[in-house]
Amino acid sequence: MTAVRSGSQTAVKAEAVGGGLTHYVAEFVEETRLADLPQVVIDNGKKSILDGLGLALSGSVAKSGELVRRHLADLNLGKGPATVIGSNLKVAPRFAAFANGVGVHADDYDDTQLAVAKDRVYGLLTHPTAPALPAALAMGEAKAASGAEVMLAYHIGVEVECKIAEAINPRHYQTGFHATATCGTYAAASAAGRLMGLSVEQLERALSVAGSQSAGLRENFGTMTKPFHAGRSSESGVVAAQFAEYGWTATDKILEAPRGFFSAAGGGYDVNAIAGKLGAPWTFDSPGVSIKPHPSGSLTHPGMTEMLRLIKEHGVKAADVEHVRVGTNSNMPNALIHHRPTNELQGKFSMEFCMAILLIEGRAGLNEFVDEVINRPDVKAMIEKVDFVIDERAEAAGYHKMTTYIDITLKDGRTISGVADFGKGSPANPMSFEEVSKKFHECAEFASWDKTKAEDVVAMVRDLDSLPSLDRLLAALSKH
Incomplete structure (x- = not known):
């Protein structure tokens, strides 16, 4: 050729x-x-x-x-x-x-x-x-x-x-x-x-x-x-x-x-x-x-999948969190540009909000990505505890991955850590037709659609x- x-x-x-x-x-x-x-x-x-x-x-x-x-x-x-x-x-x-x-x-x-x-x-x-x-x-x-x-x-x-x-x-x-x-x-x-x-x-x-x-x-x-x-x-x-x-x-x-x-x-x-x-x-x-699985920028999803896993595995409560560090490669902040979001659309491109809402609510669906939730005082306070940074380990992993490192520091001095390259719903961890059907019904219900x-x-x-x-x-x- x-x-x-x-x-x-x-x-x-x-x-x-x-x-x-x-x-x-x-x-x-x-x-x-x-x-x-x-x-x-x-x-x-x-x-x-x-x-x-x-x-x-x-x-x-x-x-x-x-x-x-x-x-x-x-x-x-x-x-x-x-x-x-x-x-x-x-x-x-x-x-x-x-x-x-x-x-x-x-x-x-x-x-x-x-x-x-x-x-x-x-x-x-x-x-x-x-x-x-x-x-x-x-x-x-x-x-x-x-x-x-x-x-x-x-x-x-x-x-x-x-x-x-x-x-x-x-x-x-x-x-x-x-x-x-x-x-x-x-x-x-x-x-x-x-x-x-x-x-x-x-x-x-x-x-x-x-x-x-x-x-x-x-x-x-x-x-x-x-x-x-x-x-x-x-x-x-x-x-x-x-x-x-x-x-x-x-x-x-x-x-x-x-x-x-x-x-x-x-x-x-x-x-x-x-x-x-x-x-x-x-x-x-x-x-x-x-x-x-979440209505936010895809680059947030490995971190969100891992955060949910850590919350469930360790029983993490929002009140116990002192600080959260989220580390990714340098290209991800180029898309996730809203660090202190003030509305639902900005929240979709805010790693800080996506981490904060999972810690507070344990979920992040259509009902969480609304202006009223984004601007709640408890959500804004949790956002302030999240640092979104470039991590050399994620950078070294290559840009063909969305490698995300999470470190949750608790008020009792413990640190809970995790890492993920891909999120739920990716080809590496796909959703079944039944899982997509459940998401479809969530969207239909959000639109008040006839069941x-x-x-x-x-x-x-x-x-x-x-x-x-x-x-x-x-x-x-x-x-x-």
């Missing part, structure tokens, strides 16, 4: 992958069939789909959900073919993708695919379902597609997004881009384009239109604009596919060109992370996708590849 150097990574020449990297991705999107998906990929995908649907429900009652529906009302759109989950609205596919994308990511409770190569910092992550699933649902409903067709489109979108995120230079994330927003646009374009039956040439143009809409900055972490990223990337992908179908022109080399996505947004990329790697193996097989409808959704997702259409599933997720 012909290659050139770009920064510290290897970048591929256009002719090296059968006509170019963008062409290779477009061929994968057009040619992949359901029979190409291993059963483990289908099974893991159903867990993430169920997870995403639950989060769209809980996200619909967030303040951001209210504001999105206000925006849709201001647009005077009229009725369309695609469902806005958690509401009685049906709108054009692009706007359903936007609303549901915001909803899935609103609580930062959605799944993550985390980079695994040693120079790919774990912070170089993407949330695969938030951009891919809303686009697949919206276009699938509009096209009266079967459950199997929508499921395949979703998997194709996730695969494209994750491999692009894995390949781009770490600079992309480290200097401020949000990969869910940038790489997620390609996921949505791929999923929507597949359901629309676009040709390889049309898909090349759809990917290119998507690339020119690819945007989102991490400085907005801890605000409503972070889930806005996911919604807009899903909407942008749908728009890109539609314009490609119209005959809109665009380059056929958006990924690999010197002025294309990888170069402009990352300063280069690793060809070995994407060329020949789509579906080989599928991301849902290896390295896997993590499903969150019978919620139970129907779980049953239909379990049998998604047999559904003749999405009609019953989306009816159970809407207020009709």
